[in-house]
Amino acid sequence: MKNVHTVIVPGVGGSDATHWQSWLQQQITNSSRVLQADWNQPILTQWVDNFYRHVMSLNRPVQVVAHSFGCLTTIAALAKYPALKHWIQSVLLVAPANPARFSQSGFATHEENFSRIFGNFRLTIPALMVVSENDPWLKLTDALHYAKTWNIPYVNQGMVGHINVASGYGKWSQVLDYMQMLATPQRVTRHHSINHFSSFHFAI
Numbered sequence: 001m002k003n004v005h006t007v008i009v010p011g012v013g014g015s016d017a018t019h020w021q022s023w024l025q026q027q028i029t030n031s032s033r034v035l036q037a038d039w040n041q042p043i044l045t046q047w048v049d050n051f052y053r054h055v056m057s058l059n060r061p062v063q064v065v066a067h068s069f070g071c072l073t074t075i076a077a078l079a080k081y082p083a084l085k086h087w088i089q090s091v092l093l094v095a096p097a098n099p100a101r102f103s104q105s106g107f108a109t110h111e112e113n114f115s116r117i118f119g120n121f122r123l124t125i126p127a128l129m130v131v132s133e134n135d136p137w138l139k140l141t142d143a144l145h146y147a148k149t150w151n152i153p154y155v156n157q158g159m160v161g162h163i164n165v166a167s168g169y170g171k172w173s174q175v176l177d178y179m180q181m182l183a184t185p186q187r188v189t190r191h192h193s194i195n196h197f198s199s200f201h202f203a204i
Contacts, residue, residue, distance in 0.1 A: 006031035011068025014039035020172035071096035090182040
């Protein structure tokens with residue numbers, strides 16, 4: 001999207017220099033990333049508030065490109081702060097992590113997790129989810145469940161793990177194609193209108 005700022009939202013570990021999110025940020029001049037105080041301690045409330053402050057500080061339209069726990073941060077932030085919808089033009093979620101792994105203190109225990117808060121939210125802005133058939137952080141059946149719950153079309157990337165450096169995703173030019181699809185929603189819905197944007201899925 002022309003004149004739209006790209007916000008990179010990493011997951012646990014922060015997406016180091018060899019990660020595709022870092023490669024993507026180098027390709028896009030008009031971009032920035034959400035920073036967290038501790039990349040190895042995903043405390044949802046803190047991550048969400050940092051996401052909100054980052055997006056609002058830009059004071060311009062943005063497109064979000066999130067990975068793993070960054071996807072959950074994005075969804076939870078949109079649920080908590082409806083004002084974000086006035087600035088976020090589109091959302092690309094790549095290999096979301098399992099919401100049941102988040103808790104108030106970081107990684108979840110059996111006694112406490114935040115999976116419930118993700119079960120009642122439906123996204124109303126253009127979005128696309130890229131999922132994997134063998135993602136160790138979220139089973140395919142669960143990924144498709146959340147795609148339906150969140151009202152987001154999905155692309156099945158195949159047997160590609162967590163779509164990270166460990167599974168061979170350093171330079172990943174295809175992510176630019178997915179971003180372009182969101183910039184021209186009719187390419188996602190084919191001949192259908194934007195009102196039916198999130199009722200479709202297709203495999204690549």
